[in-house]
Each structure stands twice: as structure tokens, then as C-alpha cells.
Amino acid sequence: xxxxxxxxxxxxxxxxxxxxxxxxxxxxxxxxxxxxxxxxxxxxxxxxxxxxxxxxxxxxxxxxxxxxxxxxxxxxxxxxxxxxxxxxxxxxxxxxxxxxxxxxxxxxxxxxx
Amino acid sequence: xxxxxxxxxxxxxxxxxxxxxxxxxxxxxxxxxxxxxxxxxxxxxxxxxxxxxxxxxxxxxxxxxxxxxxxxxxxxxxxxxxxxxxxxxxxxxxxxxxxxxxxxxxxxxxxxx
Numbered sequence: 001x002x003x004x005x006x007x008x009x010x011x012x013x014x015x016x017x018x019x020x021x022x023x024x025x026x027x028x029x030x031x032x033x034x035x036x037x038x039x040x041x042x043x044x045x046x047x048x049x050x051x052x053x054x055x056x057x058x059x060x061x062x063x064x065x066x067x068x069x070x071x072x073x074x075x076x077x078x079x080x081x082x083x084x085x086x087x088x089x090x091x092x093x094x095x096x097x098x099x100x101x102x103x104x105x106x107x108x109x110x111x112x113x
Numbered sequence: 114x115x116x117x118x119x120x121x122x123x124x125x126x127x128x129x130x131x132x133x134x135x136x137x138x139x140x141x142x143x144x145x146x147x148x149x150x151x152x153x154x155x156x157x158x159x160x161x162x163x164x165x166x167x168x169x170x171x172x173x174x175x176x177x178x179x180x181x182x183x184x185x186x187x188x189x190x191x192x193x194x195x196x197x198x199x200x201x202x203x204x205x206x207x208x209x210x211x212x213x214x215x216x217x218x219x220x221x222x223x224x225x226x
Contacts (some may be wrong), residue, residue: 031212042202042216043157050212058213090156100145100206102214104156 003027004105006091012111021076021108023091031094032074033102034058034066036087043090049074070106081112120186125223131188134220136203139184145206148177148188152199160188162200190222198224 007022025032030051035043035058045058049068063085065077077083089108095101126132138146141188144165149157162172163186172179177188186203200221204214 033213035216040219042218043204043212044216048213059215066190092156094212095159100214101147101159101162103159105154107154 004091004093004103006089006108008108009106010109012113013078015081015083015112017081018077018079019081019110021078021089021091021110023074023076023105024072025074025091025093026072027080027093028071029093030071032068033092034064034076035075035090035092037087037090037107038087042045046076046089048051078110082110084113086110122218123221123223125225126193127225128193128195129194132188132193132197132222132224134188134190134201134203134222136186136188136217137184138186138203138205140205140207140215141181141184143205143207145176146179146186147204147206148175148186149202149204150197150199151202152217157202193222193224195224195226198222 004025021105033048034046037043041080044060046057046064047066048076049055052068055066085109091105092102095103147162148160150160161172161175161177164180168179171204174191178187200219202216202219204216206214
């Protein structure tokens with residue numbers, strides 16, 4: 001998964017706590033995405049960004065916020081963690097700005113109890 | 114909304130046999146399709162993709178077939194190996210201005226030695 005790094009790898013939160021999931025890419029690509037994957041399910045798009053300063057909602061944005069102040073970083077913020085946000089979170093970029101193929105980071109496993 | 118789905122949640126095959134994983138999509142405006150492999154604890158890895166102006170594409174030991182008439186996508190893996198055991202996802206780009214992908218729920222491939 002060289003090119004897209006995510007931190008932390010694992011995290012346990014208590015209900016109501018907040019945290020930021022970090023995603024950094026070193027490929028200088030414009031398009032970045034956040035997905036969540038619930039157990040035994042496919043990936044659902046939370047937010048995406050088409051470049052620095054531009055973000056938009058995906059399929060399941062409620063309870064999350066994002067920012068994109070630089071090309072490299074696309075952090076995902078959980079303000080008031082809920083058990084329903086227990087999931088694995090993947091950050092992705094397009095393989096190239098003229099490609100639809102997405103390249104995924106290693107994921108962050110989040111548990112909210 | 115329209116979404117990508119899969120026919121079989123689990124597929125068990127013998128080592129050396131060919132595997133076929135199926136996927137139905139419902140959005141006729143989708144113009145790009147992609148297959149990912151996901152091993153336990155890892156992010157999805159690209160296998161092969163196909164654009165809607167094609168009906169077949171081959172890679173190393175893998176072939177993707179697209180039937181737009183019945184909105185069906187399949188992934189064929191030749192001479193399946195134990196290392197092919199994983200969850201396989203199809204995804205589509207729904208032909209809008211976004212590059213975001215819509216994922217199916219996945220099929221688990223189990224290769225029996």
C-alpha cells in the first residue's frame with residue numbers, strides 16, 4: 001500500500017469521544033476518498049475530494065467531517081462517536097488523475113463502545 | 114438507489130479449477146467496472162477493470178466479461194490457487210461527473226487444496 005498511509009491502524013473509542021483518522025498520499029494526486037466497510041459488507045463512500053479545498057459528501061456522510069487543506073492530506077473527523085461507527089475505514093486515491101482505478105490504504109479499524 | 118450486487122456470497126472451488134464470480138449491476142449509465150480482491154485485514158487490491166465499450170478483457174489468469182444487455186459482470190480466475198482465497202468485490206462508476214465507485218457486497222472465494 002505504498003503511496004497511501006493511514007493512521008492509526010487500530011483505535012477504540014468510547015461513545016461521545018472524538019477523533020481524527022489521518023490519510024496521507026505522496027503521489028500528488030487530486031482525487032481522494034474515504035470509505036467505511038462494515039463486517040461482511042462492501043465499501044460505502046463517506047466523503048471525497050477532487051482537490052485541495054474541495055470536498056463533497058458521499059453515500060454515508062452523517063457523523064463525519066473532512067477537510068482538504070493540502071493535496072497530500074485528507075483527514076476524516078468523527079465528532080461524537082457512536083457504536084454505529086464501528087467499522088474499518090479506508091482511504092483511497094485514484095491511481096492517476098485520468099484513471100478511475102482507486103488505490104487503497106491499509107485501513108483503520110475503529111471500535112466504538 | 115441503484116447499486117451493484119453479487120449472486121453468490123461464498124464460492125468454494127478445488128485448487129486448479131477455474132472460478133467464476135458473478136456480479137449484477139442495475140445502473141445502465143455505468144461506464145466503468147472494476148474487480149478488487151481483499152485479503153483478511155488488508156485494503157482492496159486491484160485485479161482488473163473494464164470500460165463499458167468493451168465486453169471482455171484479460172489479465173494474468175483473470176478475465177472479466179461484461180454483458181450490458183443483462184447488466185452482468187463476471188470475473189473468471191483460471192487454475193485457482195490457494196493464494197486466490199479472499200473476498201472479491203465488483204464496483205462500478207455510475208457515469209456521472211464523479212469518479213467515485215459504488216461497491217457490491219462481495220463474494221468470498223475459498224480454495225480447497
